[in-house]
Structures are given as structure tokens and as C-alpha cells.
Amino acid sequence: xxxxxxxxxxxxxxxxxxxxxxxxxxxxxxxxxxxxxxxxxxxxxxxxxxxxxxxxxxxxxxxxxxxxxxxxxxxxxxxxxxxxxxxxxxxxxxxxxxxxxxxxxxxxxxxxxxxx
Amino acid sequence: xxxxxxxxxxxxxxxxxxxxxxxxxxxxxxxxxxxxxxxxxxxxxxxxxxxxxxxxxxxxxxxxxxxxxxxxxxxxxxxxxxxxxxxxxxxxxxxxxxxxxxxxxxxxxxx
Numbered sequence: 001x002x003x004x005x006x007x008x009x010x011x012x013x014x015x016x017x018x019x020x021x022x023x024x025x026x027x028x029x030x031x032x033x034x035x036x037x038x039x040x041x042x043x044x045x046x047x048x049x050x051x052x053x054x055x056x057x058x059x060x061x062x063x064x065x066x067x068x069x070x071x072x073x074x075x076x077x078x079x080x081x082x083x084x085x086x087x088x089x090x091x092x093x094x095x096x097x098x099x100x101x102x103x104x105x106x107x108x109x110x111x112x113x114x115x116x
Numbered sequence: 117x118x119x120x121x122x123x124x125x126x127x128x129x130x131x132x133x134x135x136x137x138x139x140x141x142x143x144x145x146x147x148x149x150x151x152x153x154x155x156x157x158x159x160x161x162x163x164x165x166x167x168x169x170x171x172x173x174x175x176x177x178x179x180x181x182x183x184x185x186x187x188x189x190x191x192x193x194x195x196x197x198x199x200x201x202x203x204x205x206x207x208x209x210x211x212x213x214x215x216x217x218x219x220x221x222x223x224x225x226x227x
Contacts, residue, residue: 002158002160002161004158006158031213033213033214033215035217041219041220042120042122042204042217042218042219042220043159043204043217044217045214045215045216045217048213048214050213055213056213056214058214088156090158090159092215094213103147103208103213103215104147104149104161104164105149105161105206105215106161107151107158107159107160107161108158109157109158110156110157110158112156
């Protein structure tokens with residue numbers, strides 16, 4: 001049990017729609033990272049938030065956006081959904097923020113998004 | 117972005133055998149993490165390594181942070197059926213907080 005929860009568990013959307021995925025981090029963890037994991041692949045970093053500010057971004061277009069709230073919850077928003085956005089979306093919380101390594105990430109169970 | 121090479125890609129072993137897998141990077145990392153993921157679930161942290169040369173155990177699992185800081189190894193001794201799953205390595209450098217993940221090693225244990 002990592003103490004990280006995500007909702008919903010599964011979601012089906014159609015191409016062009018927008019989606020919001022939610023994550024609740026471990027209490028006290030100031031950093032949340034979001035990952036996209038396609039079937040048979042390792043997680044790919046989307047972006048990270050530290051104390052409600054974006055703190056790094058992977059190779060994902062601007063239609064992937066996020067928010068982090070003071071109560072250790074966060075959101076991943078994806079606009080104009082495409083078929084290739086179908087994947088398991090994972091959030092991971094950590095104490096983080098220092099940028100000098102030494103961090104440990106704990107993952108939630110993920111949200112399975114299917115885009116039709 | 118950074119890609120970690122993880123090998124082997126898959127393993128089929130008999131119950132009771134030992135398992136070794138490794139992860140290599142073209143960049144130096146300050147942190148290595150090893151995760152196990154079951155189908156449809158999030159990765160579960162197995163071992164965290166923070167120092168070059170560090171050797172850390174968690175039950176039947178042992179992982180090492182390579183001296184060059186560009187590789188890490190995970191060993192599982194006396195495998196059991198519940199070890200089945202996909203094992204991922206993840207590395208973090210000294211600039212930014214991003215973790216880079218390996219491509220995964222799929223482990224099958226034959227009873």
C-alpha cells in the first residue's frame with residue numbers, strides 16, 4: 001500500500017474529447033509526477049509538479065496539462081484526445097524538489113484510458 | 117529523452133532458480149530504483165539505491181548501484197511463482213527530478 005490513489009480506475013472517451021484524471025499523493029509529499037504507460041512499454045514521463053508549480057516536462061504536447069493543489073491532490077488534463085493517448089496513466093508522489101537526486105517515487109494504481 | 121537499456125527483455129525460469137537482470141544508461145545517475153509491476157496495476161517499489169557501489173537487499177531481492185553510476189543490477193534468489201511480473205529499473209540524474217524508466221524485464225516462473 002503506497003498511500004497514493006488515483007481516480008477513476010478506467011475511462012473510455014472518444015477522439016477529440018477532453019479528460020481529467022485525478023491523483024491523491026501521500027501526505028507530506030510535495031512532488032507529484034505523471035507518467036503515460038503504453039501497453040508493453042515502460043512508463044514515460046509527462047511532467048512533474050513541486051509545490052503547485054510545474055517542475056519539469058517530458059516530450060509531450062501542450063494539450064497535456066496539470067495542476068497540483070495544496071492538499072496533496074493533483075490533476076492531469078488531456079485535451080483533444082487522440083487514439084494514441086490510450087494508455088495507463090500513472091501518478092507517483094515523492095518528497096522531492098531538490099533536483100539533486102536521492103528521491104524515491106511511490107506509484108498509484110493508475111487510470112486506464114481508452115480512446116475510441 | 118533518456119532511454120535505459122534493460123536486459124534481458126524476458127525470462128522463463130524454473131521455480132527455485134536465481135534470476136539476474138540489469139539496466140544500463142548513457143548518463144550518470146544519482147538514484148536507481150527497481151519496481152515490479154503486475155498487469156493493469158501501478159509499479160511497486162522494491163529497492164532504492166542512492167550511492168555508487170551500494171548493495172541493498174529486500175528479502176530474496178538484492179540490487180546494486182554500479183560503480184560507474186551508469187548501471188544497476190537486480191538479483192532474485194530462489195524464485196517463487198509470485199515473482200512473476202514485469203520488473204522496471206528507473207534512474208534519476210542530478211539535474212531535475214525526472215526519473216527515466218527502462219524497457220522492462222518480463223519474468224515467468226514455471227512451478
